[in-house]
Amino acid sequence: MRSPFRPIQPPSPSLLDNHRPLVRALERRGVIRGGLSLGALVMLTGCDLDRPASVDAALRTISSFNDRVQALLFNPDKLAPTYPESMVLKPPKFNAYYDITEVKPVDAASWKLEVSGLIDTRTPWTVAQFAALPEQEEIIRHVCVEGWDYIGQWSGVPLRDFLRRIGADTRAKYVTFKTADDYPSSIDMATALHPQTLLATKYARQTLEAPFGFPVRLRTATKLGFKNPKWITAIEVTNTYTPGFWEKQGFGWFSGL
Amino acid sequence: MTQPSSVQPHSGRRLHPIPVRVMHWINALAMIVMITSGWGIYDDDVVISGLHFAGALRLGGWAAESLQWHFAGMWLLTINGLIYLVYGLITGRLAERLLPIRLADVINTVKDTLHFRIAHDDLTEYNAVQKLLYVVVIVAGVSQVITGIVIWKPVQTYPLQQVFGGFQGARLVHFWGMAVIVGFLVVHVALSLLVPSTLWAMLTGGPRVARRDGARP
Numbered sequence: 122m123r124s125p126f127r128p129i130q131p132p133s134p135s136l137l138d139n140h141r142p143l144v145r146a147l148e149r150r151g152v153i154r155g156g157l158s159l160g161a162l163v164m165l166t167g168c169d170l171d172r173p174a175s176v177d178a179a180l181r182t183i184s185s186f187n188d189r190v191q192a193l194l195f196n197p198d199k200l201a202p203t204y205p206e207s208m209v210l211k212p213p214k215f216n217a218y219y220d221i222t223e224v225k226p227v228d229a230a231s232w233k234l235e236v237s238g239l240i241d242t243r244t245p246w247t248v249a250q251f252a253a254l255p256e257q258e259e260i261i262r263h264v265c266v267e268g269w270d271y272i273g274q275w276s277g278v279p280l281r282d283f284l285r286r287i288g289a290d291t292r293a294k295y296v297t298f299k300t301a302d303d304y305p306s307s308i309d310m311a312t313a314l315h316p317q318t319l320l321a322t323k324y325a326r327q328t329l330e331a332p333f334g335f336p337v338r339l340r341t342a343t344k345l346g347f348k349n350p351k352w353i354t355a356i357e358v359t360n361t362y363t364p365g366f367w368e369k370q371g372f373g374w375f376s377g378l
Numbered sequence: 379m380t381q382p383s384s385v386q387p388h389s390g391r392r393l394h395p396i397p398v399r400v401m402h403w404i405n406a407l408a409m410i411v412m413i414t415s416g417w418g419i420y421d422d423d424v425v426i427s428g429l430h431f432a433g434a435l436r437l438g439g440w441a442a443e444s445l446q447w448h449f450a451g452m453w454l455l456t457i458n459g460l461i462y463l464v465y466g467l468i469t470g471r472l473a474e475r476l477l478p479i480r481l482a483d484v485i486n487t488v489k490d491t492l493h494f495r496i497a498h499d500d501l502t503e504y505n506a507v508q509k510l511l512y513v514v515v516i517v518a519g520v521s522q523v524i525t526g527i528v529i530w531k532p533v534q535t536y537p538l539q540q541v542f543g544g545f546q547g548a549r550l551v552h553f554w555g556m557a558v559i560v561g562f563l564v565v566h567v568a569l570s571l572l573v574p575s576t577l578w579a580m581l582t583g584g585p586r587v588a589r590r591d592g593a594r595p
Contacts, residue, residue, distance in 0.1 A: 172443070180446040187449050194534055201533040262545065264532060267441070268423035270545055343533050371442030373449065378533040 184373050191375040197311050201342035201378065204260045208272040211325050215332050216265065216346060217302065218366065226331035227301050227352050234337065235299075238357040241288025248336045252322060254278040254286075259317055261342040263349075264378055266367075275340040277321035281314045289358045297363045298339060301352035306365040308341070308348060309375065317342035320353070345376040393502050393584030397465060402580055404458045409559065411437060411451035412522075416556055418444025425553045456523050463516075479509045501579055502587045515562040518555050525552040 215221045234246040258276040284291060291314060297307040312318060321340040322329055329335040334351030341349060347367050368374045394402070417431035418438040424430065438444030466472035483506030491507070504512070528539050528548040542548040570577040579585070 172439070180443075180450055183450040183453075184446055194531060196534060199534060199536075202536055262532075264545065265423070266445070268419075268425075268549060367442070371446060373445070378531060 181371070184371075187373060188375040191373075191377045192309060192311070195309075195311055195343070195375075195377050197315055201261055201317055204262070204272045206260060206274065209260060209274040209325055210271040212330065213273050213324055213333055214263070214269075214271050217351070218304070219302075221332050224332045225301070227335060229336055232336055232354070234353065235355040236287050236357075237355065238297075238359045239290035239293045240284075240358050242286075251278075251320075251337060254283065256322070257319060258323075258326075259319065259340075259342065261317065261340075263346050265346040266372060266376065273340075274325045275319055275321040276323040276326065277319040277337065277340070279316060280318045280320055280339070280341075281316070283320055284313065284358065293358045294360045295358075295362060297357045297359055298350045298353050299355035299357075300350045301354050304350050304352075304366045305363060306339070306348060306350040307363045307374075308339075308344065312341055312343055312377065315341065315343055343378050345378065347372065348376050390586045390588045393579055393587050395583070398462075398471070399580060399583065401458055401462045401465070404454065405462065408451055408455035408458060409563070411447055412455055413556060413560060413563075415444045415447035415451060419448060420553070425550060452523075452526065455519075459519055459523065463520075475504060476509045476512055479506055479513065484510055501576055501584055511562060511565065515559060515566075518558040518562070522552060522555040522559070525549075525555060 217224075229248045232248055234251060236243060236245065255278065256276045257279050258274065260272060260274045262270050263273050264270045280296070281291075284296070289296075291310060293310055295307045295309060296313040297305070299305055308318075318339070318341040320337050321334070322337050324330070324333055329338065334353075337353050338351040339349045339353065348365070350365075364374065414435060414437035418436035419441055421430055421436070422441050436444060437447045463472070487505045487507040524538075525542060525548045528535050528542065529545070529552055532539055532545050532548075539545050539548050542551045570580075575584075
């Protein structure tokens with residue numbers, strides 16, 4: 122049966138003559154051949170889920186190299202921009218490796234902040250002692266490694282003041298943290314001494330609420346969000362490198378902004 | 379189309395000298411690594427709601443791995459790109475191949491293309507649309523490196539982010555820069571497959587060409 126889509130009169134073959142060079146140029150086989158290899162190339166990228174150990178090791182080596190580059194790029198005197206109070210997000214954004222409903226509030230009465238390592242005064246700190254320290258306020262941008270950000274208003278004692286108070290050897294390489302939610306973390310000494318690195322106890326001038334790190338959390342203006350451990354229970358000044366919770370899973374350690 | 383009389387088949391350098399070919403294919407690899415790993419990073423906090431990139435298209439099983447690829451690929455892309463630009467400026471190749479671009483020529487080429495009059499007999503001379511696309515993709519590549527550094531180091535590079543409308547603005551420009559490069563890539567790869575002699579030339583060097591008058595030695 123005749124297709125209803127076919128013209129009654131076939132087109133004149135001479136019509137094609139004008140377009141012969143173009144038809145030749147099309148090279149259909151070339152397109153198919155190329156398309157296949159392009160497809161194969163795209164598929165290759167999907168094979169990464171079980172990437173070989175050698176590739177993994179190479180990428181982690183480059184990541185460590187990038188940590189050193191980032192340390193060189195870090196200017197200890199450069200201040201992060203600060204913002205007006207009108208831009209502050211209330212309450213702050215919650216983010217952890219678990220849901221907000223699973224937060225286990227820290228008991229203020231029994232909480233103690235242990236201090237150890239290359240320091241002079243090892244006496245643990247209570248909530249009341251800690252709250253009595255002179256504080257500094259800053260309205261800074263929180264930048265998550267995922268890409269989102271918000272403006273937050275934090276206050277607390279600058280970490281550098283606290284380190285001086287406990288007689289820390291600031292020539293040490295790292296300041297490491299332990300937390301109540303089993304979220305180890307460590308930062309370089311240069312960042313620990315940065316004027317905008319706080320041991321924060323307040324948000325928007327109110328005592329920190331449980332989900333955001335009560336009684337004390339780190340808040341640094343020069344590192345990604347995940348480098349700010351909450352519910353800190355211990356601080357150590359050390360030359361021994363300790364990878365943090367996310368670093369063990371492949372995120373970069375320095376993660377400076 | 380007749381060959382210009384100045385071209386002698388066995389004298390002069392190749393259309394694509396070896397450094398250009400090496401840099402082209404390193405860049406191709408670096409771009410694919412940066413684009414596909416970028417798609418892996420993108421998914422944790424999407425720029426366009428509802429737009430996701432399929433897992434099979436992403437380099438890296440999850441964000442941490444994609445970030446490792448991205449921060450490794452950045453060295454390849456940036457160093458290779460810088461050498462390419464310096465080489466192109468010093469040898470005069472960039473100016474010779476890509477300039478001048480006249481608006482009238484662009485319009486005429488678009489008209490010709492719409493009328494299916496596409497001339498690809500002469501590989502050694504880019505038409506106005508080709509020149510424009512190459513300039514656009516080079517600018518996009520430079521922009522990607524700059525916005526990438528701004529997103530990576532928003533505090534150390536501050537206030538550079540203000541040029542892009544802040545931190546999220548820089549992220550947005552970084553996303554659209556990717557879109558421009560991917561768009562270019564689709565056209566570039568499709569045309570190279572339609573006219574395989576161009577692809578062959580980028581592998582073997584292509585025909586020998588004489589220098590155009592006025593080009594630096």
